[in-house]
Amino acid sequence: MERPLHIVHEKARTLPPPAMSVGLVRWLKDNLFSSASNIFLTFVVIYLLWLIIPPFLEWAVFDAVWNATSRAECWDTADGACWAVVVTRFDQFVYGDYPKSERWRANLAFILLFVALAPVLFDRIPWRRYLVGFSISYPVVAYILLIGGLGLPEVETARFGGFLLTIVIGITGISASLPLGILLALGRQSDLFIIRVLCVAFIEFIRGVPLITLLFVASTLLNYFMPPGTSFNLLVRVLIMVTLFSAAYLAEVIRGGLQAMPSGQYEAAKSLGLPYWKTMRLVILPQALKISIPGIVNSFIALYKDTTLVIIIGLLDPLGIGKATLSDTTWQGLSTEVYIFVAIFFFLCCFGMSRYSAWLERRLHTGH
């Protein structure tokens, strides 16, 4: 028997998805209760959370003491956390030994930091063109505010401490190491033998040495290499070492991005007559850096947390302040409170960077 030919004369209609495939109930069913083992795990996790969260909240919030003059007074008042230690020492945690009368300068520098960062981080803010000018001059502004000049009395960098010190090292390290890392990554791919060898040697040397070693070099050895009589600020030496360290890692992350670029992109740029630096700036780097965002931010977060290593060469970062606080007999034994407080500060900064990078990746997505 001959089969009838099937011929379609009309276009099929497009229909909305079935009702059960969207909405909250659907989400719960898909993610938490999709199978027997999944239901079991869901309940195990709920039970664990119930075990952990209520006692923690009781300790950290409901039974906590916020105002007290010593640990003993805290423990007489309630069983919970003794946040009084953090409250009493708050200024030290923020500024270190920065003179009280000049702290407004640090505050102002901190506020201006956001004004300077905004046009760099976000491309859709109003007056971006003019604000970028401010961003470029911000290092000078921050230098004058924090250290002195133009009539402002000088503050020795040895008195920097706490979150102020973390932010100074972190932000300087991040903003100086990115351009340096890009140059190193490009240098490593260069056709010029000498440049390539120098870049590879630098990257491999820095990566092969622990940051602590470099910081020790910064605090002691570097003076031997300088002509006698030159005193080189310890903070500046630390900044240089942190920057170099981070740049070496960034260079490798960015090299990964560069290698992911198809050769066709270079060829297209060449065939249009674009010279090397313009090709890099306009065609290759925007794409390679975009691919590298997760790795770059990863390096930045690592750098930011590594700033705590400066404690070893005697700078008072938040951990240093914490340690000093804990060795004070009035507050001895409150390490949990102190370290949780410091951890919250670092978490907020690093989580912020991570969220920003996720946003940036979405923003730069162009559908390919």
Add this chain to the structure above:
Amino acid sequence: MTDQDVPNTQEPIAGTVSDEVVIDITSLNKWFGDFHVLKDINLTVYRGERIVICGPSGSGKSTMIRCINRLEKHQRGKVEVDGIELTDNIKKMDQVRREVGMVFQHFNLFPHLTVLENCTLAPIWVRRMPRAEAEETAMRYLDRVKIPEQASKYPGQLSGGQQQRVAIARSLCMEPRVMLFDEPTSALDPEMIKEVLEVMVDLAESGMTMLVVSHEMGFARQVANRIIFMDDGQIVEQAPPTEFFQNPKSDRTKLFLSQILHSET
């Protein structure tokens, strides 16, 4: 591909060929490692000429046209474009590349830029054209390749045929004196080949000097004033289309044509 995509009933384009030499290649030799890709190539291209280069894969067609804008360096012989000899002088090479447009098999559009930005990038940064003027030029060429409405989209949002037409417009925005096409339709679905070939026919009619590596024999017949057959790194045969198709001289050409035109009568 066969030549059904462009009907060969169409009249060949007349066009005028001047006696001004645009490209002059003399005894060009190139090796990839030990592999001798190009063997003693001699070719002179006059202004207004439209040359289609065909041959089996690995015969050196792409390498040859890539030597013309120095995406590939040659080891022996001489290549001159507009009287400038191709050397390691980077400044001069950029100068040559400005005048030689190239369209690639895989389009190679810049995915992080919109279609319009793809087209204005080189005019603004290489020719130092004011942005407004560059955009005007770009829109004119996008209009010519029939996709002005896609100007604000990103390449990733376009079909292959549309991307290739943008790539052609991008090259044209530099107002080059020569256009090189490296298998422009090989990566396209059959239904998109036609739209790209139509743009190329239009370009040929406007008098552009073109070198096209392609197996689109219908296109060759309609557009070329010379067809070059390459095999094993050599130019085996070159002739005007009618002679090339009806009366091929060498056995290798005959074999190639019989394989590629098997669907024809």
